[in-house]
Amino acid sequence: VSDWTKVGLLNESLKDQLVLLRGRAQAIRAVGKKMAFLVVRESGFTVQCLAQVQPDVVSPQMVKYATALSRESIVDVEGVVSVPSAPIKGATQQVEILVKKLYSVNKAVPTLPIIVEDAARSEIEIEKAHQAGEQLVRVNQDTRLNFRVLDLRTPANQGIFRIQSQIGNIFRQFLLSEDFVEIHTPKLIAGSSEGGSAVFRLDYKGQPACLAQSPQLHKQMSICGDFGRVFEIGPVFRAEDSYTHRHLCEFTGLDVEMEIKSHYSEVMDIVDRLFVAMFDSLNKNCQKELEAVGRQYPFEPLKYLRQTLRLTFEEGIQMLKDAGIVVDPLGDLNTESERKLGQLVLEKYSTEFYILHRYPLAVRPFYTMPCYDNPAYSNSFDVFIRGEEIISGAQRVHVPEFLEKRAEACGIDVKTISTYIDSFRYGAPPHGGFGVGLERVVMLFCGLNNIRKTSLYPRDPLRIAP
Numbered sequence: 343v344s345d346w347t348k349v350g351l352l353n354e355s356l357k358d359q360l361v362l363l364r365g366r367a368q369a370i371r372a373v374g375k376k377m378a379f380l381v382v383r384e385s386g387f388t389v390q391c392l393a394q395v396q397p398d399v400v401s402p403q404m405v406k407y408a409t410a411l412s413r414e415s416i417v418d419v420e421g422v423v424s425v426p427s428a429p430i431k432g433a434t435q436q437v438e439i440l441v442k443k444l445y446s447v448n449k450a451v452p453t454l455p456i457i458v459e460d461a462a463r464s465e466i467e468i469e470k471a472h473q474a475g476e477q478l479v480r481v482n483q484d485t486r487l488n489f490r491v492l493d494l495r496t497p498a499n500q501g502i503f504r505i506q507s508q509i510g511n512i513f514r515q516f517l518l519s520e521d522f523v524e525i526h527t528p529k530l531i532a533g534s535s536e537g538g539s540a541v542f543r544l545d546y547k548g549q550p551a552c553l554a555q556s557p558q559l560h561k562q563m564s565i566c567g568d569f570g571r572v573f574e575i576g577p578v579f580r581a582e583d584s585y586t587h588r589h590l591c592e593f594t595g596l597d598v599e600m601e602i603k604s605h606y607s608e609v610m611d612i613v614d615r616l617f618v619a620m621f622d623s624l625n626k627n628c629q630k631e632l633e634a635v636g637r638q639y640p641f642e643p644l645k646y647l648r649q650t651l652r653l654t655f656e657e658g659i660q661m662l663k664d665a666g667i668v669v670d671p672l673g674d675l676n677t678e679s680e681r682k683l684g685q686l687v688l689e690k691y692s693t694e695f696y697i698l699h700r701y702p703l704a705v706r707p708f709y710t711m712p713c714y715d716n717p718a719y720s721n722s723f724d725v726f727i728r729g730e731e732i733i734s735g736a737q738r739v740h741v742p743e744f745l746e747k748r749a750e751a752c753g754i755d756v757k758t759i760s761t762y763i764d765s766f767r768y769g770a771p772p773h774g775g776f777g778v779g780l781e782r783v784v785m786l787f788c789g790l791n792n793i794r795k796t797s798l799y800p801r802d803p804l805r806i807a808p
């Protein structure tokens with residue numbers, strides 16, 4: 343045979359056919375000297391292969407060769423598909439391959455820092471095994487991240503990063519279909535784009551510079567450059583001192599900026615339609631991936647409405663107050679009150695995805711437009727999944743004199759952003775936009791407990807490798 347068959351596509355309809363597979367030897371087990379079982383894995387799917395001594399087809403040497411393979415080596419298997427009468431444990435595909443030929447394409451070292459099968463166990467499986475007196479290894483997060491290429495091979499991780507890829511894809515397709523232009527803004531910039539201290543500073547040929555904390559300034563400038571509607575998918579750098587489950591020092595930002603005609607609700611309308619389309623598409627097209635994630639990290643499907651709930655900040659804090667939680671009416675919500683509000687919203691409105699808007703101006707970045715009717719509030723919003731923030735957005739100040747005043751009031755050195763402010767002096771339309779944290783969307787859609795699980799090679803205050 344010359345055609346390759348994907349392990350994930352093996353099924354009973356191929357019974358008695360000769361197939362050729364390439365994968366990894368996930369597990370190898372000898373039964374006496376005449377039989378060896380090999381579990382071959384490809385992209386998270388596994389199939390059991392049986393090499394059994396058979397005159398003129400499989401020699402005892404070949405069985406010995408199979409038994410001596412190291413786990414995770416790349417192998418080619420040619421064999422016949424058979425359908426066993428009993429279910430196969432320890433493999434995703436319910437057919438078996440009767441091996442005719444076996445080649446080792448490239449060997450892995452004999453001792454691995456992570457056994458992929460162990461790394462793929464759910465907490466429930468580990469607990470059950472412990473109760474039964476079996477000692478299953480629990481692979482801790484640091485080990486997983488230190489040897490990420492091995493850890494990435496688990497079915498759950500294969501699912502997570504395929505879901506992540508799909509989210510980027512839906513984001514791009516949706517916005518292109520709505521007449522947005524994809525842009526690429528510089529990541530080396532002269533001054534902080536979000537204010538605050540979480541900035542990686544560097545020397546740019548003798549000039550002070552920093553890594554962009556967001557495409558904020560340049561995406562707005564692109565609106566001044568007449569693109570009307572823009573989006574970007576790119577890296578975002580935050581010199582966070584936060585050692586939390588949801589902060590990284592580098593993450594992928596999905597950013598949007600658009601002209602608005604009369605109200606910042608036009609921006610929230612895009613959020614609404616984009617995310618409902620995204621969730622629908624993930625549920626429809628990523629079932630296998632979602633199941634793979636759920637087998638290791640069980641979670642309930644996200645509850646969301648056809649039209650996304652919008653609450654004002656004042657309504658939100660009133661709900662908290664009614665539940666006995668008092669928060670500063672002009673301050674920000676902390677993680678705990680955001681979670682609590684998420685629970686209250688779920689109970690009252692049956693959704694785990696909602697928009698909270700009209701935030702107090704004092705807790706928003708300098709470029710945020712105050713509300714016309716009450717400048718203590720702003721034309722801004724955050725969006726939550728399961729009580730945690732995934733998006734922040736707003737209408738922006740487009741009047742240069744006022745923008746300069748706001749930057750100064752927020753303690754920003756206006757000189758470092760002078761070209762940004764100048765862009766508004768040549769005529770700027772009213773506009774607004776939002777920024778989404780890709781890793782957070784994946785984490786919260788899949789109900790995962792740590793953002794490091796959804797970052798391919800996470801960067802946090804303690805980690806810059808691998």
Ligand code: 4AD
Pocket residue numbers: 536555556557558580582588589590591592593595597598731732733734735736775776777778779780781782793
């Ligand atoms: O809330 P942030 O800082 O807002 C901005 O960057 C604005 N420029 C967006 C705008 O257009 N107005 O970041 C946006 C999103 C957050 O909602 C969160 O999902 C994610 O980026 N995020 C982080 N993700 C991982 N690690 C961090 N340290 C993050 N900080 C923000």
